[in-house]
Amino acid sequence: MTQSIDLREFDLFAFCRSGDTADGEVALRELPRILAETAAQAPASAPDERFRFQVHGMAREEAGEPGRAPVRRLFLDLSVEGSVWLNCQRCLEAYAEPVSTATRFEVVATEEEADAAPMDDDEVDVIAGSKRFSLLTLIEDEVLLALPVAPKHAVCESVHESLVTGADGQVEPEVEATPEEEKRPSPFAALANLKTKH
Incomplete structure (x- = not known):
């Protein structure tokens, strides 16, 4: 079921248990850490450019240890698409770097559980849930992780004279x-x- 959520604060546990889905757009100006990475020569309209997102929660029952009740695991799928204006390291001109991410998270109850989770599963990241969870922060984290370490045009019109x-x-x-x-x-x-x- 698609629903409207408050991106700054919503019950992530209930969202996952209900198998809910939400989608929408977030303006760059709402993501201050991404705004700080934006090229100074970006168009004046850059802060109003938007990232499209879709988020889907799910719960999965798994058999517990013998004699114990099944274990319910909560998951969240998040995809984000958009672009960020960066400075090309070859020509030093600003360009729009496309961003497209799709990540599955396992939602656990506390930060301690998230920190203790094994890190050998490349397909699932572990995050601590909350009844006042900020999806904006998670979207911002995912965009930051998707940015290249050395941003470059696919093909530069010219190389800077320096x-x-x-x-x-x-x-x-x-x-x-x-x-x-x-x-x-x-x-x-x-x-x-x-x-x-x-």
Whole structure:
């Protein structure tokens, strides 16, 4: 069942137990940590750009230990799509980096349970639920995790003049030799001279 929820505060446990679904949009201006990552040269309309999200809760009964009642596990599926204006590290121009995430979370009762959960399951993250849970914070976390460490255009129209292509084909800062470095003998040349003396 699709329902309307308060993104800043809702009962996550009840949402998952009921198998509810919600979707909607969140403006960038509501996500201050993402706004802080936005390129200074982004369009003036950037804070009003929106992320689309869909969230679905579910409960799953699993057999407990012999002689004990079944265990009910709660899960939350969250997908987020949108874009963030970042500075390209090759041309230094602002560009819109697409963001598309889909994550399944297991919802546990406390932060201690979440911290103690094994980390060997790559398909499920564990989070602590709450009756006053902020979906905005979770959406913001997921967008931050999706941002590239080194943002770049797929193809740059030009490379910034302060950058040159290194020997490995990567764009690197240009380094000019100082007059002192130009006069200084190469250490390899000095080593070669030592070898010829023996």
